[in-house]
């Protein structure tokens with residue numbers, strides 16, 4: 001897998017920013033001053049408190065694993081806070097039938113003093129050109145606002161659900177499963193979150209790999225964690241004793257009620273029984289009125305595990321954003337649930353995916369993709385956002401057609417859905 005840190009800064013963005021007397025350069029993660037300035041500017045950009053020295057130290061190892069770029073006023077000495085930040089790394093992205101290398105983008109901030117001058121555009125286009133130059137076929141991110149990234153070709157390809165359960169009325173009709181649920185301390189919780197996710201991420205389209213700091217935070221072990229000691233952990237072992245699921249959660253008291261809300265911080269499972277057992281633990285917990293969980297797949301079985309489906313509120317929202325850079329690698333790097341043979345015409349203002357592409361999938365779901373003459377008649381016309389929305393199997397071509405985002409006959413759109421949709425709904429279980 002490509003090491004993103006080995007890919008030089010994008011010359012076009014460097015030149016564009018130099019035209020505004022700004023320097024676009026790598027952060028030297030070995031330099032205390034440069035690394036700390038990046039982390040503090042990043043925290044300010046995301047409206048967080050200024051990190052303590054302990055938090056800066058804690059975050060340094062994550063920083064060292066990433067390709068970190070800052071934008072500075074020309075000639076700013078090392079240690080000056082950047083006026084814009086971005087970082088990236090290459091991670092596996094699960095797609096139906098396999099994995100793709102994905103250029104993950106994070107820490108996109110522009111200081112309040114320099115907003116709306118095109119700096120974010122230079123950062124994002126720079127990341128996309130860097131990824132393409134490294135041969136990475138797709139880019140991904142999670143977004144603070146859903147209105148920012150479509151202009152660069154990203155689509156909300158992996159919708160997920162926020163689940164809220166009224167535990168007083170939910171009841172339970174799910175099956176009894178073998179195995180057991182047991183409490184674990186936070187160190188074990190951190191380890192189990194990592195090991196279970198590493199398997200779970202391969203089971204759903206849309207998932208990416210985690211990293212140690214992510215699990216330390218979910219387990220309440222990161223420096224300065226606001227609720228560290230309130231985080232609790234349980235895991236599920238199957239009948240053979242193997243750990244198949246893990247859950248980090250927090251109980252918060254409902255004022256004056258001597259009753260609690262159980263907030264699931266992270267729930268990761270690799271078997272249906274593990275998911276059933278951990279949901280049951282949460283829904284039937286004593287003294288709990290409400291259970292909440294985020295980043296669940298939209299087909300989570302919880303609705304069918306409770307006696308009263310009206311006890312469940314499911315709020316679907318955008319979460320995983322993807323951007324296709326290399327059409328043959330992305331469409332040819334996944335499998336399909338039905339045969340296909342059609343020509344797609346893709347409009348990509350940034351050029352990466354622009355053109356006409358013939359996609360053929362055989363009865364086993366294996367695909368081949370080739371560029372065809374731009375003048376060829378196309379079965380499907382769509383822009384880069386619609387193509388990126390479809391690629392992980394979590395968005396419907398029929399729905400895109402109905403919204404005017406994709407041109408095809410109704411029959412062709414339905415055949416795209418038959419072929420593209422993943423068996424289970426995609427999921428992305430982390431923010432990054």
Ligand SMILES: CC(C)(COP(=O)(O)OP(=O)(O)OC[C@H]1O[C@@H](n2cnc3c(N)ncnc32)[C@H](O)[C@@H]1OP(=O)(O)O)[C@@H](O)C(=O)NCCC(=O)NCCS
Pocket residue numbers: 045046107108109110111114115116117118119120121122142143144145147148151
């Ligand atoms: C979002 C942010 C990075 C934008 O930076 P910026 O340098 O002001 O953006 P640019 O000037 O390059 O704007 C590029 C385009 O995005 C648009 N845009 C910028 N911020 C936007 C926002 N918050 N919502 C919608 N559109 C936005 C601009 O209007 C411009 O549109 P155009 O190119 O179609 O004319 C900046 O506001 C910021 O740091 N916000 C806080 C941190 C954050 O939310 N980061 C995103 C993390 S996922």
